[in-house]
Amino acid sequence: MHELAITESILSIANQAAQENHGSKVTDIYLVIGQLSSIVDDSVQFYWDHISQGTVCEGAKLHFDRRLAILHCKSCDHQYPLGEILQPCPDCQSPDVFIESGEELLVHHIDILREEA
Amino acid sequence: MPQRVEIVKRIMDSNDRLARNNQAILDRNQVYGINLMASPGAGKTSVILETIKSLPADIKLGVIEGDTAPVTIDADKIVAAGIPAVQINTGGDCHLDANMIELALAELPLEELNLIIVENVGNLICPAAFQLGTHANVLIASIPEGDDKPYKYPNIYRGLDVLLINKIDLSPYIDFRMDYFQQGVEMLNPGLKTFALSAKTGEGFDAWIAWLTDKLTTK
Ligand SMILES: Nc1nc2c(ncn2[C@@H]2O[C@H](COP(=O)(O)OP(=O)(O)O)[C@@H](O)[C@H]2O)c(=O)[nH]1
Numbered sequence A: 001m002h003e004l005a006i007t008e009s010i011l012s013i014a015n016q017a018a019q020e021n022h023g024s025k026v027t028d029i030y031l032v033i034g035q036l037s038s039i040v041d042d043s044v045q046f047y048w049d050h051i052s053q054g055t056v057c058e059g060a061k062l063h064f065d066r067r068l069a070i071l072h073c074k075s076c077d078h079q080y081p082l083g084e085i086l087q088p089c090p091d092c093q094s095p096d097v098f099i100e101s102g103e104e105l106l107v108h109h110i111d112i113l114r115e116e117a
Numbered sequence B: 001m002p003q004r005v006e007i008v009k010r011i012m013d014s015n016d017r018l019a020r021n022n023q024a025i026l027d028r029n030q031v032y033g034i035n036l037m038a039s040p041g042a043g044k045t046s047v048i049l050e051t052i053k054s055l056p057a058d059i060k061l062g063v064i065e066g067d068t069a070p071v072t073i074d075a076d077k078i079v080a081a082g083i084p085a086v087q088i089n090t091g092g093d094c095h096l097d098a099n100m101i102e103l104a105l106a107e108l109p110l111e112e113l114n115l116i117i118v119e120n121v122g123n124l125i126c127p128a129a130f131q132l133g134t135h136a137n138v139l140i141a142s143i144p145e146g147d148d149k150p151y152k153y154p155n156i157y158r159g160l161d162v163l164l165i166n167k168i169d170l171s172p173y174i175d176f177r178m179d180y181f182q183q184g185v186e187m188l189n190p191g192l193k194t195f196a197l198s199a200k201t202g203e204g205f206d207a208w209i210a211w212l213t214d215k216l217t218t219k
């Protein structure tokens, strides 16, 4: 599974952002994960609980904003979700399509508590 | 009250940064790099061996072999063919990453080489997420795997520069609808450079070798 490497990267991005913003604790992490990035939420959460221990991110809640992959038909402009299996345009049967979105793999934002001055 | 901090950072950023560094190392040494991906058994090692045989004699090549376990079977075959090879044991990881490649590059005589081929871990899902810093991402799809793979594993086809369809010598025995397969590929990666070949018979290697040789800098 590559989710461990992904989770480590999420942790390092969040820890760094917390430090730069004088956060003493990260409460929530908001991720944007496209269908074509093939990430399984459950295992990210599993690794997260282990590797975030002892950091400002310990106990932070992960939020997954899962984006479906959207295909765009060049022949008739119809947009449709990728689904389980890639398919030609359901409206006009054309295979002349492009992938509009679904490859996102981002830490979008985090919520932090600041140190009391 | 918690405060919101906008980040909007790509999770793969740190790997991609290392990958760019690897590419700079390759470029400095005028070495062209290939990241060869495929399912287990699609013929990665066989294609590398046949490529070694088919390349012009003045082309010097090095190979990086990725494996999930400390087995050197593939690397041994490459070394037996007289080619420098470095084995990376990922310790169970399903993919190579840019950091592993940086370490492996340090063990190859880059100043003497024109080309390196990285045999990635056999897997259609994970390697797609990790750029290595090579110049071309190449996938081998083999006829016995079936013609529906682009439809089921779309993400690996997205980032490809070249597709090799291997084991075409088996076409008479297997129902593989080439049109259907290529339609799926075309939806995901329009105009993808594709070569159909057989690592067993050598059929189709001329075009692949011509494409490859064209990318190389002579030293
Ligand atoms: N018939 C046929 N067999 C092949 C071809 N290429 C590889 N093989 C066989 O497929 C098996 C797996 O090949 P290998 O190169 O080890 O695959 P890898 O796991 O992707 O490195 C071996 O038994 C090869 O001899 C080919 O073009 N035609």
Ligand SMILES: [Mg+2]
Pocket: B044, B045, B046, B074, B119
């Ligand atoms: Mg192999």
Ligand SMILES: [Zn+2]
Pocket: A073, A074, A075, A076, A077, A078, A089, A090, A091, A092, A093, A094
């Ligand atoms: Zn349409």
